[in-house]
Amino acid sequence: MLNRKRNEQATRNAETSLIAHGTIIRGDVRFTGTLHLDGRIEGAVLGEGPNAVFTLSEHGHVQGEVRVPHAMINGQVNGDIYASERLELATQARVIGDVRYNSLEMAAGAQVNGRMAHQGEDHVQRELPAPEVRQEPATA
Template identity: 50%
Template structure:
């Protein structure tokens, strides 16, 4: 259960690192930085921020977060009061309740999930076009 081997995160991309569980009845006040997988079954009052580009945050139905969430992979089924930034994928289950804006690249939302805020799609960064030819830019 608590190993540093590769794990599937539901999105097909392997997650490396330890699994951290914030148990029911536990309250953490302050910002939390994490790698690997974090499962919130208790309450966090502060910002949750992934430090790696393949981390995953899961919020269970009994869990809650008061503060922002920043992670590549986010799966929510509890209550969030704050903005959610999912750089890759955001999954909202039936009991998800979000009071804040969500920023996502890919969104999966089941019937019953509620959002009281803006939904902002984060597109891939546009590819840079080659610089125009200097000779073609001069008037004839």
């Protein structure tokens, strides 16, 4: 059931990016269309646009926040997940962090170690705050 829905979502989004197994990205990743992660991201995963889809395979790992409209998780996320539209947690999903979603499908075997809360779109699709810019004091 999860695979059928995943294929339907992928068909709607013609732009698909793949981060292969063995690849490590350190830093935030922003994407449109579909992002499929078999590797590792150490930073935030940010889907831009209402049709952005993030899929995390059983080999994939995210060390950071995931903020997307649609997410299908079957790997490990160490960070909070914000899914403004739909979140699917497959059997091998392991989430260490809070989860906020609009629509949720969770398969037997998926694990969430954190709080889960249903939220409407207006609560979960906010932009991340801009990084702090440290200003040096002026010297005369």
